[in-house]
Amino acid sequence: xxxxxxNEKQQQSDGSHEPKTRAYGSVANVKRIxxxxxxxxxxxxxxxSGKILLFLPTVMSISIIVLIFTFLxxxxxxxxxxxxxxxxIITNPIWNPxxxxxxxxxxxxxxxxxxxxxxxxxxxxxxxxxVFLSEYCPNSLRRPIRMIVEMMAAIPSIVYxxxxxxxxxxxxxxxFNVQNGLSVLAGGLILAIMLxxxxxxxxxxxxxxxxxxxxxASLALGATKTETAIRVVxxxxxxxxxxxIILSLGRAVGETMAVLxxxxxxLQIPYTLFDPTYVMTSIITNQLGYAFxxxxxRSALFAVALVLLLMSIMxxxxxxxxxxxxxxxxxxx
Amino acid sequence: MKSDYEYHIEIENLCTWFGxxxxxxxxxxxxxxxxxxxxxxxxxxxKSTLLRSINRLNDxxxxxxxxxxxxxxxxxxxxxxxxxxxxxxxxxxxFQRPNPFPxxxxxxxxxxxxxxxxxxxxxxxRIVEHTLRRAALWDEVKDNLDQPALNxxxxxxxRLCIARALSIDPPxxxxxxxxxxxxxxxxxxxxxxxxxxxxxxxxxLVTHNVQQAFRVSDQAAFLYLxxxxxxxxxxxxxxxxxxxxTEAFITGRIG
Ligand SMILES: Nc1ncnc2c1ncn2[C@@H]1O[C@H](COP(=O)(O)OP(=O)(O)O)[C@@H](O)[C@H]1O
Ligand SMILES: [Mg+2]
Numbered sequence: 021x022x023x024x025x026x027n028e029k030q031q032q033s034d035g036s037h038e039p040k041t042r043a044y045g046s047v048a049n050v051k052r053i054x055x056x057x058x059x060x061x062x063x064x065x066x067x068x069s070g071k072i073l074l075f076l077p078t079v080m081s082i083s084i085i086v087l088i089f090t091f092l093x094x095x096x097x098x099x100x101x102x103x104x105x106x107x108x109i110i111t112n113p114i115w116n117p118x119x120x121x122x123x124x125x126x127x128x129x130x131x132x133x134x135x136x137x138x139x140x141x142x143x144x145x146x147x148x149x150x151v152f153l154s155e156y157c158p159n160s161l162r163r164p165i166r167m168i169v170e171m172m173a174a175i176p177s178i179v180y181x182x183x184x185x186x187x188x189x190x191x192x193x194x195x196f197n198v199q200n201g202l203s204v205l206a207g208g209l210i211l212a213i214m215l216x217x218x219x220x221x222x223x224x225x226x227x228x229x230x231x232x233x234x235x236x237a238s239l240a241l242g243a244t245k246t247e248t249a250i251r252v253v254x255x256x257x258x259x260x261x262x263x264x265i266i267l268s269l270g271r272a273v274g275e276t277m278a279v280l281x282x283x284x285x286x287l288q289i290p291y292t293l294f295d296p297t298y299v300m301t302s303i304i305t306n307q308l309g310y311a312f313x314x315x316x317x318r319s320a321l322f323a324v325a326l327v328l329l330l331m332s333i334m335x336x337x338x339x340x341x342x343x344x345x346x347x348x349x350x351x352x353x
Numbered sequence: 354m355k356s357d358y359e360y361h362i363e364i365e366n367l368c369t370w371f372g373x374x375x376x377x378x379x380x381x382x383x384x385x386x387x388x389x390x391x392x393x394x395x396x397x398x399x400k401s402t403l404l405r406s407i408n409r410l411n412d413x414x415x416x417x418x419x420x421x422x423x424x425x426x427x428x429x430x431x432x433x434x435x436x437x438x439x440x441x442x443x444x445x446x447x448f449q450r451p452n453p454f455p456x457x458x459x460x461x462x463x464x465x466x467x468x469x470x471x472x473x474x475x476x477x478x479r480i481v482e483h484t485l486r487r488a489a490l491w492d493e494v495k496d497n498l499d500q501p502a503l504n505x506x507x508x509x510x511x512r513l514c515i516a517r518a519l520s521i522d523p524p525x526x527x528x529x530x531x532x533x534x535x536x537x538x539x540x541x542x543x544x545x546x547x548x549x550x551x552x553x554x555x556x557x558l559v560t561h562n563v564q565q566a567f568r569v570s571d572q573a574a575f576l577y578l579x580x581x582x583x584x585x586x587x588x589x590x591x592x593x594x595x596x597x598x599t600e601a602f603i604t605g606r607i608g
Pocket of ligand 1: 371376394395396397398399400401402403414
């Protein structure tokens with residue numbers, strides 16, 4: 021990339037020796053390009069317009085990401101330069117806008133814990149379920165289960181949240197004999213339940229696309245079905261399963277409604293799974309409506325959003341690096 | 354009739370079906386110890402099905418049914434109490450398309466032994482070197498044992514698959530058109546290898562290629578539409594095929 025930029029610069033400076041010819045040259049260039057296009061065969065024209073059409077969405081998605089970052093940065097900027105704020109807000113555990121305290125550590129910790137908990141429940145369970153579906157389930161059973169799983173993925177998160185509030189939270193209270201079931205545990209569990217269908221469906225697809233000959237080679241060496249499923253098929257499906265994990269990481273960090281309803285929204289850093297907490301998405305949703313009272317309050321909420329975005333990117337990048345390494349060490353693609 | 358040899362495999366009246374469709378029709382034959390038997394025939398005639406009956410890989414297909422017997426050293430491998438995993442440890446298989454696992458070269462070889470409870474790393478290393486040497490691959494890969502097997506060329510991958518099959522030291526080796534997906538040079542290498550291996554293994558080689566069958570095999574079977582048309586010493590079949598269908602196949606008029 022730097023190379024091509026250098027070339028561009030060089031070309032520009034080369035041209036600037038003779039400004040007149042350069043101006044004339046560019047007009048001639050455009051004319052020539054238009055003529056070239058006119059002379060092109062039909063299929064070539066289609067090819068070029070196809071390329072442009074395909075290129076546009078890429079450019080658009082890149083500019084959207086850049087725009088979002090810029091917009092978050094502009095909105096969050098005041099809190100990072102204010103005396104009450106600064107970069108220190110991310111390590112400050114006290115959030116009290118009325119008192120000029122804008123620490124966002126609680127939300128970072130809450131989101132981080134809920135996400136980690138959800139992923140460490142949903143991934144093993146979901147992948148296990150997918151192995152069962154793909155390797156053991158007869159087709160007659162597999163199809164209806166897949167249909168249910170896909171339907172589960174389509175349930176709105178508010179519905180999951182309501183269910184968790186009415187069923188999951190009281191259940192936690194009874195089972196663990198705690199007074200307040202609104203907790204990190206409830207948040208992590210409901211997130212895990214919401215992620216499960218995606219993990220199962222994507223992993224199942226990945227397992228199904230592992231060539232049959234790998235299974236045959238393993239069985240022909242005297243392996244059992246289970247040994248084959250775990251040591252060969254699962255290992256060969258790592259890239260696809262990785263995709264499932266990335267998808268769910270993104271969703272877990274950003275999920276709002278369900279977590280909002282069951283984590284208790286309490287401004288404290290959770291030390292056990294049964295402590296309530298406050299996640300990043302919840303604080304933004306709950307307080308944006310009246311944050312206009314103090315400009316810094318509003319800005320701090322945008323800072324939370326910025327951290328949320330960075331956290332999400334960080335999680336996905338780590339997952340991607342691990343998956344790349346997995347693909348490379350297996351020689352897949 | 355057979356008392357001179359210790360026959361490794363005897364097939365008696367084998368019939369197989371996939372669903373309603375009968376694939377093999379009343380096959381009876383035997384495979385000698387330390388020899389290569391070639392199974393020839395046009396595609397679709399049931400060569401692979403016959404081969405995969407011997408290590409019971411057909412059992413994976415839900416619609417598969419069979420009657421008759423396959424005896425391995427005197428025991429019917431389809432007996433209700435037969436141990437299919439034990440059977441497959443004694444019968445190695447090499448497939449038509451090279452199918453090394455997406456793991457390192459070393460892990461491909463140690464997969465089988467580890468599966469069967471061998472964890473001593475010196476012993477595993479010894480097996481890696483020994484089998485790769487037998488498969489004539491050692492010199493090419495000895496410095497890259499930790500590289501992914503899928504980075505090898507097609508011919509190398511197939512030799513790795515042979516080494517992988519040898520890793521659990523099965524007395525019998527099934528090869529299903531092992532060179533048909535390879536370039537001629539790699540194919541010749543693997544043919545040489547088969548000649549080397551036949552001293553120590555009972556090899557059953559499915560091939561579409563008559564010349565190859567004649568070059569490497571001691572006995573040959575000609576399968577046509579699921580029937581065993583001819584089965585005898587390769588030399589005899591090559592010189593004077595008894596059945597007109599065999600002759601037609603050998604001379605290239607069918608197939
Ligand atoms: N898994 C299967 N299910 C149904 N039919 C099969 C299956 N495998 C093979 N067949 C059928 O059995 C016949 C013989 O196949 P195969 O043994 O692979 O032939 P060959 O190896 O001689 O080319 C073919 O008609 C094929 O369509
Ligand atoms: Mg075949």
